[in-house]
Amino acid sequence: MMTSPLVLRLLACASLASAASSSSTSAKTTPQRITYTSLSSAADDSGSDLLLDALTKDGYVSITDIRSQHGLHFREMKHNLMSNLHECLSDIGEDVPLQHLDDGTVRKSFATVTLPSADDAASQQPIHLLDDYLARNPHKSAACHAFQEHLSDFRSTVGDATRLFAARLSAELGVSLPHPLLVSSNVKRGTDDNYDDVESVVMGGEQLEHFHSYQKGDDVKEGNDSMATIELHTDQGLFIAFTPGMLVDHSTDQSMELSDGFYVQDSTTGENVLLEFTQDDDLVFMLGDGVNQIINNQLGDEDGKKVLRATPHALSLSHEQPRVWYGRMVLAPNDAYLPEAASTTFGQLRQAFVESSSKGESIPMGIGCSSNSKMVINTSRFLADEEHDEDEGGHGVSENQCADDSMFCWYRCMALTEETATCAERRLGLQCVDPRGLVVEGGAGHGDFYPACTNNTHITHPITPYPQIEQQDTDVCTADLWTEFNAEEEYDHVISLKPDPTKPGPATNLYWSIIESEDGQKKLKARLTFNDVFGWLAMGFANEFDTVHNGMNGGKVLLMKPGGEYSPVTGLDLSVGPNVGAYVIDDTDSAFRHWVDTESAVEKASHEHTDCFTALSFESDNISGQTFNLEGTDNIIWAGNSNDYYVGYHSPFSRARLTINWLTGDVEFFVSKPAWGAEDDADVSEADPLDSPTKLEDDDSSSSTIGASIGLAIVIISIMMH
The missing domain is CATH 2.60.120.330 (B-lactam Antibiotic, Isopenicillin N Synthase; Chain)
Incomplete structure (x- = not known):
């Protein structure tokens, strides 16, 4: 239910x-x-x-x-x-x-x-x-x-x-x-x-x-x-x-x-x-x-x-x-x-949920016992300064850098609340868990993790992958079919969204034209194509003030997902069917359950998906009130997942941050090494050419799939869960 x-x-x-x-x-x-x-x-x-x-x-x-x-x-x-x-x-x-x-x-x-x-x-x-x-x-x-x-x-x-x-x-x-x-x-x-x-x-x-x-x-x-x-x-x-x-x-x-x-x-x-x-x-x-x-x-x-x-x-x-x-x-x-x-x-x-404020703010500690009897209430992430040495897989913080009143969890130092600071008093262990109550050993995992008082351990409740959706059949999903999928409509500009064609990962393209409505208002007509099956897909504005998560936190994005009402335990409600929504990502908490659904109309937004490929299309001059600079450049993020229906995680090869000049089509990728991901975070196959239809096994077979809970939605937000 x-x-x-x-x-x-x-x-x-x-x-x-x-x-x-x-x-x-x-x-x-x-x-x-x-x-x-x-x-x-x-x-x-x-x-x-x-x-x-x-x-x-x-x-x-x-x-x-x-x-x-x-x-x-x-x-x-x-x-x-x-x-x-x-x-x-x-x-x-x-x-x-x-x-x-x-x-x-x-x-x-x-x-x-x-x-x-x-x-x-x-x-x-x-x-x-x-x-x-x-x-x-x-x-x-x-x-x-x-x-x-x-x-x-x-x-x-x-x-x-x-x-x-x-x-x-x-x-x-x-x-x-x-x-x-x-x-x-x-x-x-x-x-x-x-x-x-x-x-x-x-x-x-x-x-x-x-x-x-x-x-x-x-x-x-x-x-x-x-x-x-x-x-x-x-x-x-x-x-x-x-x-x-x-x-x-x-x-x-x-x-x-x-x-x-x-x-x-x-x-x-x-x-x-x-x-x-x-x-x-x-x-x-x-x-x-x-x-x-x-x-x-x-x-x-x-x-x-x-x-x-x-x-x-x-x-x-x-x-x-x-x-x-x-x-x-x-x-x-x-x-x-x-x-x-x-x-x-x-x-x-x-035992299953930890909920943040609906306003996207961290829940404050109570004067008394304002915390769950089993869970920590404050899931805000307290990250090390990005100038720290990027050891531990390039995540920018390691367990020995965490203060006494915090815990290494989700590759960062998370603050302990009154409840989690006193686990031992109630003969409970302090663990890094996900909403399913599964425990990641040593806090070294990507996804919707947080400190909690529980007697579960990584041995009794190990991280298990989310149920995987049916993957591409490479005999069917050919390069010719991918070319045909991309040629459905003509646009003035097209760019590859892969920063490095030599890296593994699904080919992803962005097509666009600048159009004018009858009243002379300029709009962006765009189509984002993803060479993989439909988990989720997203694209939107990076938050330039977010220096920790590559512009993700605080970003405004269009999210295409295959279902409706969401639970971090059971995933998306697939009975509702695919949809496109406008979201604002929480300023500190990346997990999808913390995002704000603005419920604002997305003009002429549509979703396409086959057994091979996925596409998000829209015509608009803004996302959640932030307008496109169609006379110049915008800082954009995108990301996609083809592994499950939990809107939880993307691999480091299925996302990017870039600056796009809408008039000229010039692109500059954001190449600074992010503090929250590294190439070894994903279980990937051999690198394929940019246009290869061969799919990337996006998500880490264990820790990444335990991800927060973002189903398959292609969020152009390169900013999702890590």
């Missing part, structure tokens, strides 16, 4: 609300506060009214006056635990996962998870890093011993409050939601194991827990106080329960005071406002994008009064003191089917 782009977007690990700095306002607000007793009393309607009002208007609420099952005040529990966090993390030392945030802040973390179980002791998973350290060093770190002593009661108390919050929200939404709310894939005949309401959904899902310590680095430059530590974003999951940040002062017997710097986007004005916490026993519940996926889209609430708000929020730190924070993110049950995709579960989708 092909999952719709809408469903994929809704399942994204986090949702980008804005990239604006959070510290640009002096406005302040405080959360609605409800006592634990009021919330737990079914007879107290005021608590319920306040709860729903706060969650529909603001998307967050604070629960106060919480006590443990043993009668201990939550304020004391939090102090006893969190006052020891920073020192304990420091004592453990180099084994603690670190993240270096953009403003110079260093974040250290413990990570764990609470699993669905009626037995609280069984559901609480340990912090393995902490347990292992204390087992090896039983007489060291009083802070770690104190932290561990108070950990279980603290987590149990937060768990009780989470269940209560879910129960009251469930009661308030009541008949406005369908029954069951989510259907389980594990339902057995004669049983009712579905998730009937919000409470059962919350208690049936994993709850990711993180204990963070933030501190400005010693080398932070002046002026960085105004930079957001974590940009405005919306967390994934149904909601997150967190304790407001506290500043730890070890010079005064570990005294703690509330930290500022937590911003939310006001639902009325859209302004970023400082969220102030005036009581140190707050446990804040803030809604995430999961309410849109599971609740809001199923509400039978005609007047809209029960539509919940997922809150965009950000963090900006200016203190030199350590800031400690705890958060628990509630995820939908792994076995529950998506409401809009009755054959796909949340667990399957989490």
Whole structure:
């Protein structure tokens, strides 16, 4: 089954609300506060009214006056635990996962998870890093011993409050939601194991827990106080329960005071406002994008009064003191089917997809656990400077050049997020995977790869080729037939798009004429012919500011592909048939799933394909608003694939970047060695003459075919996946 782009977007690990700095306002607000007793009393309607009002208007609420099952005040529990966090993390030392945030802040973390179980002791998973350290060093770190002593009661108390919050929200939404709310894939005949309401959904899902310590680095430059530590974003999951940040002062017997710097986007004005916490026993519940996926889209609430708000929020730190924070993110049950995709579960989708922002921007890291339970959320590529020595096959970066907070994957250094930086905490490995969950050994592979926490390995889940389409029959696809295919119509100019005729690869030609419409407007009438079968074909404008991917990233192209709706797991939907579309390639993420379909009309665009050859034709003065310079030159890219229907990869001999003078037909190929590909990346046959109909085995038999997922479309974009 092909999952719709809408469903994929809704399942994204986090949702980008804005990239604006959070510290640009002096406005302040405080959360609605409800006592634990009021919330737990079914007879107290005021608590319920306040709860729903706060969650529909603001998307967050604070629960106060919480006590443990043993009668201990939550304020004391939090102090006893969190006052020891920073020192304990420091004592453990180099084994603690670190993240270096953009403003110079260093974040250290413990990570764990609470699993669905009626037995609280069984559901609480340990912090393995902490347990292992204390087992090896039983007489060291009083802070770690104190932290561990108070950990279980603290987590149990937060768990009780989470269940209560879910129960009251469930009661308030009541008949406005369908029954069951989510259907389980594990339902057995004669049983009712579905998730009937919000409470059962919350208690049936994993709850990711993180204990963070933030501190400005010693080398932070002046002026960085105004930079957001974590940009405005919306967390994934149904909601997150967190304790407001506290500043730890070890010079005064570990005294703690509330930290500022937590911003939310006001639902009325859209302004970023400082969220102030005036009581140190707050446990804040803030809604995430999961309410849109599971609740809001199923509400039978005609007047809209029960539509919940997922809150965009950000963090900006200016203190030199350590800031400690705890958060628990509630995820939908792994076995529950998506409401809009009755054959796909949340667990399957989490493991299969990583989704970027629909605006083509990298998804920001969450303050808490805004990352998938199985996958990294930030797939942006952090590439080495192009001036680096082009070792490792000419890719410009090698594994030993990656920083501690990044991973060598897809021949580049990819940043680790909170989730992937703490894989070991959950007894998972850190691997370079593709959307199918397959692992490329050592990160040395072309395609749609990214870091992920998984127990898959290159041995248990090795890279396998995509299903190959039927290839050319060289006895049928002769040179004479290729000449005939190219001679269908006369044009004023024709050029070969192969930079070096001595290299292997399919012959590719561009024919064009400059024509005038009835109103005197000049247009380019062009035909791109490709001596191979139809996987995909593309052509368009290079982004001259992209110095890393040969002009690909940010390029505007026409893409001819053999199918419609696309999944990086199953490829193109071939039932839709061939089509030509105008796309803008993401500025940083090359994988096809990150491209923006402009949905703009492509004037007189047509596709031709036989069992031997492929052609893309069009008449237009622009691509996605960028006009052709028909009185001079344009910087053009093209690429094609004849191997599969996954729009994933082209060989280094099936693409090029060049400058074309449309008036004279003069051509200059871009010959700088690209940092993202080398001749040894493709499994090629012997070099053939330019006009030879013999096909090139485009894609590497392993790593290249695992490519991002671009089917066979001939994208003149030489810029596709690598």
